[in-house]
Amino acid sequence: MVSIKVLSLTLLLFLVNCSDCYHVLLVFNLPGKSLSILGESFVRHLLNAGHEVTYVTPFPMKNKPKNNFHEVDVSEGVDKLFAEICNITFLLENTHFESDEEEIMHLGVEVAEMTLTNPNMLKLLNDKTQKFDVVVGDYLASELVAGIAYYYDCPMIWSYSMGVDSAILKLVHEPTNPSYIPDYISLNIPPMSFKQRVGELWTLIRNTWVKRHSVMPRELAFYKKFYKPLLEKKGKPLPAYEDVMYNASLVLVNSHQASGGLAAIPQSVKLIGGHHINGPVAPLPDDLKEIMDSSTNGVIYFSMGSIWKSASMPITLRDNLVRMFGSLKQTVLWKFEEDIPNLPKNIHTLKWAPQHSILAHENCMLFITHGGLGSSTEALHFGVPIVGVPISFDQFLNINRAVSKGYALSVKLSYNLHNDLKVAIDTIATDPSFKSNAKALSEIYHDRPVKPGVEIPHWVRHVVRTRGAPHLRSPALMVPWYQKTYLDLVALVLLVVLSLFLLVKKLMFTVKSAKVKSN
Ligand SMILES: *[C@@H]1O[C@H](CO)[C@@H](O)[C@H](O)[C@H]1NC(C)=O
Ligand SMILES: *[C@@H]1O[C@H](CO)[C@@H](O)[C@H](O)[C@H]1NC(C)=O
Numbered sequence: 001m002v003s004i005k006v007l008s009l010t011l012l013l014f015l016v017n018c019s020d021c022y023h024v025l026l027v028f029n030l031p032g033k034s035l036s037i038l039g040e041s042f043v044r045h046l047l048n049a050g051h052e053v054t055y056v057t058p059f060p061m062k063n064k065p066k067n068n069f070h071e072v073d074v075s076e077g078v079d080k081l082f083a084e085i086c087n088i089t090f091l092l093e094n095t096h097f098e099s100d101e102e103e104i105m106h107l108g109v110e111v112a113e114m115t116l117t118n119p120n121m122l123k124l125l126n127d128k129t130q131k132f133d134v135v136v137g138d139y140l141a142s143e144l145v146a147g148i149a150y151y152y153d154c155p156m157i158w159s160y161s162m163g164v165d166s167a168i169l170k171l172v173h174e175p176t177n178p179s180y181i182p183d184y185i186s187l188n189i190p191p192m193s194f195k196q197r198v199g200e201l202w203t204l205i206r207n208t209w210v211k212r213h214s215v216m217p218r219e220l221a222f223y224k225k226f227y228k229p230l231l232e233k234k235g236k237p238l239p240a241y242e243d244v245m246y247n248a249s250l251v252l253v254n255s256h257q258a259s260g261g262l263a264a265i266p267q268s269v270k271l272i273g274g275h276h277i278n279g280p281v282a283p284l285p286d287d288l289k290e291i292m293d294s295s296t297n298g299v300i301y302f303s304m305g306s307i308w309k310s311a312s313m314p315i316t317l318r319d320n321l322v323r324m325f326g327s328l329k330q331t332v333l334w335k336f337e338e339d340i341p342n343l344p345k346n347i348h349t350l351k352w353a354p355q356h357s358i359l360a361h362e363n364c365m366l367f368i369t370h371g372g373l374g375s376s377t378e379a380l381h382f383g384v385p386i387v388g389v390p391i392s393f394d395q396f397l398n399i400n401r402a403v404s405k406g407y408a409l410s411v412k413l414s415y416n417l418h419n420d421l422k423v424a425i426d427t428i429a430t431d432p433s434f435k436s437n438a439k440a441l442s443e444i445y446h447d448r449p450v451k452p453g454v455e456i457p458h459w460v461r462h463v464v465r466t467r468g469a470p471h472l473r474s475p476a477l478m479v480p481w482y483q484k485t486y487l488d489l490v491a492l493v494l495l496v497v498l499s500l501f502l503l504v505k506k507l508m509f510t511v512k513s514a515k516v517k518s519n
Contacts, residue, residue, distance in 0.1 A: 020050070022133035022464050025152070027056045027145050028159070029115035030138050031078040033306030034374040035161055038254055041276035042136065042159065042456060043069070049457030054132070056121065074118040081110060087312040091391060091413060101185065101207055104393070105215045108141025113222055116144065125151070125230060133464045136252075139168060143245040144219055147227045150239060155249040155468035157460065161373050162394035163255045164262055164269060166204055172251055173266040173474040174484065178204045181263055184394045189404045190261075216241075246477055249469045250459055254373055256452075258380055258445035261401050268472040270459055274445070275452040276374070277381050281360045288333075291348060292358070295331035298365035300425065301358050303335035304389065305372050310336045320418040322347065328425065330365065333358060359384050365435070366428055368421065371399040379407075383442030385434040387424045389413050407438035 024046050028039030036059040043065065046053050052068040055061070058075040115121055124130060125148070135149040139158040149156035160168045165184045166175035178200035182188040186203065188196045220241050228238045249268065256273035265271070284292065292299050302325075310318075318340070325332040326344030336349040343349065355375075358364055359382040369375040371388040376398040379386050386408035388399030402408030409424040411417065428434045463469045482488060 020461060020465075021052065022461070023052045023054070023131060024460060025054050025056070025132040025135045025148065027115070027135060027137040027148065029056055029058060029074055029145070030111060030140050031058045031075075031082050032372075033059060034372050035138060037276050037374060038159065038161060039138065041278070041453070044278070045275065045453045045456040046460065049461075051457065051460070054124070054130075056115065056124075072118075072120045072124050074115045074121055076114075076118055078111070078114060081107065081114070086306075086309050088308060088317075088413075089312055089314050092314065092317075092415060101183075101203075102210050102214060104185075105141040105207075105210060106218075109144065109215060109219055109222075111140065112142040112144035112219075116148075116226055134460060136460065139171075139251075141167070141215070142219060143171065143241075144223060144226075146244045146248065147223060150244055150247075151227065151230060151234070151236075155463050156247060157250045157252060157463055158248050159252050159254070161254045163259070163373065163397065164253055164265055164271075167207075168251055168253070169266070169269070171246060172248055172268045172477070174476040174481075175204055175208070176263060181261070182397065183207070184397055185392075187396055187400055189400050249463045250472065252456065252459060254377070256377070256380070256445055258441050259376065259398070259401055260405055261397075266472075266474045266476075268469070268474060270455060272452040272455045273373075273377050274381055275456060277356060277378060278453060281356050282354060284354060284357045284361065288350075288354070288358070291331060291333075292361045292363050295363050297329045297331070298429070299331045299333060299358075299361065299363045300325075300328070300366045300368065301333045301335075301353075301355075301364055301384075302368040303353055303355065303375070304370045304391075305375055308370065308391075310338050314415075317415060317417060321421070324418040324422050327422075330425075330429070356382070366425065371395040371402070373398055376402060379438070380441055380445050383435075383439040385428050385438045387411055387421065387428065389417070389421075405437060405441060407434050407441060409434075 026039060026042055026046075028036060028042070036057060039055065039057055040061060043053050043055050043061070047065055047068055054070040054072060056072040056074055058073075058078045060071055060073050060075065064071060132152045132154050134154050134157060135145075135152065136157045136159055137145040137148075139160045146156045158168065158171065162168075162184045165181060166178070167184055169176055179192065179197045180190045182190070182192070182200050183203045186200065188200060192200065223241050224238065231238055251269045252272050253269060254273050254275070255262070255271050257271065259273070283289070322340060322343065325334070325347050328346065330346065332347045333353065334347060334349045335353040337351055338349075340349055355378060359367060359378055364382075364384055366387060367375070367379050367384045368387045368389065369379065371386070371390045372395055376386070379402070386399070386402050388395070388402065388408055388410045389412075390396040390399045390410065391413060399408060399410045403410050409427060411420045411424050414420070476484065
């Protein structure tokens with residue numbers, strides 16, 4: 001009797017629970033290791049909330065979850081694409097790369113094409129038993145992945161790791177005003193000078209043009225070739241690419257108000273920055289703990305994330321850095337994949353670094369970083385000042401924001417890096433305002449009603465349950481740009497003024513000639 005009751009209760013609980021459980025397709029296909037950290041955090045939060053997750057990634061997970069989890073490995077050939085950005089020697093010799101947005105946009109398309117045509121991805125798409133309730137895609141410059149959501153008849157959500165800027169806002173709302181929201185790889189911080197504002201406007205116009213006339217034709221060709229036969233098998237027509245492009249229900253942005261620079265944000269954009277920093281910080285390994293505990297002059301943590309492959313650094317620069325770090329009174333923890341011979345006593349290289357635990361230690365006085373949004377967020381989370389060495393993408397903007405907030409200094413990547421870093425380290429070590437600013441911002445960052453990790457399953461569920469959350473959709477998407485800018489009104493006013501002018505001119509001419517005649 002009792003056991004039947006217990007059984008039916010369990011069954012009931014199970015049913016209640018799973019009327020809300022969905023199958024989520026996570027397409028985190030961008031080949032950045034730091035982005036895969038965010039992707040794995042999505043996996044974890046969604047699984048914990050009881051959903052089933054299929055995770056498309058170029059970085060197969062090391063400790064794969066056992067239940068409700070499927071992985072689609074799309075690593076084939078992808079590392080070649082990013083070899084250049086990961087090569088410090090190449091970057092030192094080709095300083096143009098950082099600012100070539102056309103190159104970045106085409107890279108985005110190339111990644112999307114490679115992901116979709118990957119044999120494992122094709123196997124998934126051609127498996128008729130697969131059904132998904134929602135697709136979450138990581139966004140960089142191309143919307144090709146959004147076709148998958150249409151293919152599965154489900155809503156599309158973008159994840160975006162570069163803050164809130166025109167590149168992402170145009171998909172769910174409209175581009176923002178470039179006079180106070182700079183482009184994501186820009187160096188400008190508002191308020192901007194006349195020249196800077198004109199520059200930002202030009203960047204926005206140029207990017208729009210490049211997307212439309214250089215990137216989109218290529219995307220369109222691929223879109224037709226790839227999706228048409230797939231959709232035909234399901235008896236569905238191929239929708240216009242633009243209808244798919246601008247159809248996402250939501251954008252989840254890895255950013256937070258504390259990092260600043262945010263303006264009005266539409267209802268379909270949610271800030272979930274910091275969701276990957278989970279729970280209490282793991283304790284340091286014993287040897288590292290001993291080093292950090294005994295470093296009374298402070299610890300400098302130096303890590304260029306996954307971007308800076310130490311093997312790609314010129315030996316002369318490496319040796320100069322070692323010499324400079326060796327002259328400091330602080331301890332230096334350097335994430336570096338190789339052993340360096342004859343290291344000074346105060347330098348320790350780490351092949352693997354428990355970044356959160358290091359940053360959380362009270363003796364950690366400085367974080368030298370490339371300034372990816374992941375690392376920038378972590379510095380904010382733990383309240384540690386930064387010296388940024390930005391290399392590409394949004395790193396310039398992240399670091400510049402941190403500089404304008406008074407807890408960071410920016411240093412250019414060059415053969416003179418060791419000297420520039422020394423100046424920056426000395427400045428931060430002697431000026432306590434960097435630390436107090438970092439701590440104050442960290443407090444703002446932590447003061448929120450719910451943890452960001454809670455928001456992921458919440459919004460995903462919300463979008464599925466409301467069939468694409470049309471109530472969050474911005475009305476701006478229905479209005480053409482010339483109407484939003486009132487160019488039609490300007491045209492009308494000009495027309496009226498011109499007509500009046502011509503009319504007056506004509507009248508005056510008639511009056512004049514009438515006078516001439518009567519004379
Ligand atoms: C990095 O780039 C340099 C210069 O372009 C090249 O000579 C070198 O082989 C590259 N190293 C790696 C590890 O790819
Ligand atoms: C747009 O999204 C809605 C809601 O998710 C979906 O029903 C519709 O099929 C989508 N249309 C296109 C063209 O992607």
